[in-house]
Amino acid sequence: MRSVLALALIFILLAVLGPVLAPYDPAAINIPNRLGPPSADWLLGTDALGRDILSRLLHGARWSLGLAFLISVIGLCIGTVVGLVAAQGGKLADWSVMRTTDTFLAFPELVAAVVIAGLLGAGTGTLILALSVTGWMRYARVVRGIGLALKSRGYVVQAKLAGMSPLVIAHRHYIPAMMPSLIVVWTGMFAHTILGISALGFLGFGVQPPTAEWGTMLLDARIHIRSTPLQMIWPGLAVAISVLAINLCGDALRDSLAARNS
């Protein structure tokens, strides 16, 4: 599992340091050198406008991973608040909050995101909005579930009887108990969001060209599938490996937490 962590770390480092490591300007057009094969100068070749694919991938990591991180954290915040309201607010609040959550769940995430991003006009802002609005329900369900279970747990009842304030109880008992599950859900959503961002990019509703983003790069490469198939390998591979690394990290985390709890 250490190798998985290392892989995930490498990807995060690449996302942070990408622009420094990139050998070329990702937007530098070089028509004479278009659709170039991998070579010593252009390690992964060049695209239809002669731009260096490696540089674009490295810059793209920042968009794909960075945006996914931001969006999954926004979802985490919304979901936690909603879940806490459901768990603590009494029966009526619980019912209405959970039906709202069900309503949002009824729209397949990507379909809703496509509609939102498409109707509000494609762009980075609407991308963030679309994926945040559709990405908080899982957190809410987890937080609500744990919150309801904790309510009747012996030690929470004891703390209440001792006369501790709700804030202290939340800090002392609720948050530590929810953290592990939330982190596991968060890694899952992080990976899921990377897929979502590139899917929107691929459909043309995400980050707009000329910004390098893995989904849009794939969209560009698709036209040249017959002439230079290698072009479409790279961005897809980048998405797949980063999603895999994050998912495996989540699995490892879940297993180690499960082992600690038993």
Place this chain on the structure above:
Amino acid sequence: MTPGILGLLLRAIVVVSGAAIATFVLLWNAPGDPAFAIAVARYNTIVPTDVLDQVRAEAGLDAGFWPAFRAWIGPLLVGDFGRSSVTGRAVWPDLVRALGYTAPLALAALMIGLSIAFPLACLAAKKPGGVLDRCAVAIASVGAAIPPYWLGLLLILLFAVQLAWVPAMGARTAAHIILPALTLGLGVAAALTRIIRSGILEARGQGFLPAFTRRGVSRRSIARDHVAPHAAIPVVTVLGLELAFLLEGLLMVEVIFGRPGLGGFLVHAIETRDFPRVQAVVLLTALIFVFVNLAIDIFCRVLDPRIGEPGA
């Protein structure tokens, strides 16, 4: 049992109404003037403001949110999805035609997914932590990480471009369904394998099973009569939620393979700002999702009537 199922129905109705309102809110707040879009579609030209106002009044758009909502939802309740604001054609027949392409694809993908995932998961669950199990989990993990659109392109590259075994784009012949179904089916299989495997493992860890072994019940009977039903409940429940995954995959795959199904229908409708069509697709997916999950909830409660009862 009956009040429980009535409760579920009520819940489904609440969720569907919520979905309708949410759809309308989104469209209401979308930039651009819907009256303009409708008028352009109807008269096929830029129209003067008084005509625009007339259209707005007809569609109930000038009366504020709730009257407009009522004007919108009224026909919907009797199954009238209206007319496309771009082509002027009725939405419903077009939608049904698109569904005619999407439904077989979804079914084929589900069959492929199940026929891979089920044996793989059973094999994996035979000896948890064993070589087979690790392989199955690894395959499923990799499968779940591959974006469906990329997988689709890879399959096109391999089977349509390099080997030229099957056609890729469009939906003219029956063979056209092979690649999209495979793309989607592999993704479904990856997701299902993990769900089924953990469902079986969980069901097998139940505290009462050792007593059955000691009573002399054969391993086969235990697996069939006591493990399978207990595994079915969580598996089917998660399946219902994963339906969203299938619908998303359909959208992507249909776009990649240029199939004239719901996915292409939706993307095209969004690009042309054809609101009635967008509404129709969004509502339809929400309806499918809600009712499939309703059916699953009812199935689980028939299997175990304790679910959903207070104090269970």
Place this chain on the structure above:
Amino acid sequence: MLTIDAVSAHRGKLMALSDISLTLDRGKTLAVTGESGAGKSTLIACILGLLKPSGGTITWSGAPVRTCRPALVMQEPRMAFNPALPLLQSVLEPLKARRAMVLPDRLTRLCKGLELSPELLDRKPAEVSIGQAQRAGILRALVAAPPLILFDEPLSALDSVTQKHTARLIAELQAEEGFSSLIVTHDLGYACACSDRIAVLRSGRIEEAGTPGSFVAAPQTEYGKKLRDAAFALGALEAAE
């Protein structure tokens, strides 16, 4: 003194307690016994204020019970402690909530009485035996010196030797500290051994109440007699005495 006056309570639509009246004097012990579902836990929840009675009043020397901050010892000892925290942290919660000082002498004395070493309290709940966890639970109940402690099946998770050992420690500490205790238990043997008065609960009503001696010698009701005979049959009560 604890006064329970004509208390009724509902669990959902179900009438869980009806017209319960009991008193408990300072420093004395009242045992409440009965079968599961008889309303024992509901009674405790009402006294602690976790459940609002639908009728009647519960007071401690004329004031609401809450003002005396009663403590509770629970049935599942490990569940009563946050699994992630050392026992001591949970044990000191009542003091922390009151912003009260920890008196090291008192703590040492209580620990000694409960046969708990300071080293043991630094462990997490999963790392101590169930009997030790229960003694830590009693320590937590005692630490802020409440005048009233409620025991909800305090021994039922323990084995028979540990049960008797723990019961003796509770009795000794009560003699020393002078708190009143209300003990809910389905074990008639324990109920009779530990209490000054015993009340038998059945489907939310008090079937009979009296001193343990008179109850064992001559139960007033048919049901009481059944309970006593069952206790004999299971060895919970010794026949000859």
Place this chain on the structure above:
Amino acid sequence: MTLSVSGLCAEHSGRIILRPTSLDIEPGVRIGLVGASGSGKSTFGHALTDDLQARGRVVSHVPQSPDEALDPLRSMAFHWREAETALGVPHNAQRQRELLQSLGIAPGDLGKRPWGWSRGMQQRFVIAMALIGSPELIVLDEPTSALDPVVAADTMNLLDRFLEGCQTAMILITHDLCLAARRVAQLMVMHDGQIVERAATADLLHRPETEAARALTAHRSWLALPC
């Protein structure tokens, strides 16, 4: 025929729970197995059952709580049929009625699932199922601790009466020496994964020989409380 086992042992993740143990059980005898929690009583019960069954003897085991013996998704009738099939006997409604009746099980609805019955009735049903094949030995693991006293006492009385004159031997596993003393003629004391003492009930109560037995007898009744 006397049942005998030898060299019975068990370990769990490297920790020895049961040291090599041998035991003879005469037909019809009733033995109590007592010991503190964690002494390995339940493990012994499981190991004994499994070992004898593997050697083709008819032995049944009744777990502590009916939750550990019944599938909540299956009806009571299903459980009964399944137990008959497992023993290889045809369905016998007459025998079923007899067994249920002698254990005081109200002719309830066999089509219901376990949770449609009270816990006491579930436990009796499990005991009745254990008796279908007229076993040579029935092992009861804390049969009373999950039940209310009145129901538990009734159950034990009914079982006693049923076993009267049967060839079926019984092992009663419990942490409660007083309970065992009321119910059986012989006692075995388990300590730290070993049977350290076996004696007639009266002898053990009055002249315990080992440290473990002395601890149990010293704390057997409630009378020692200073109040």
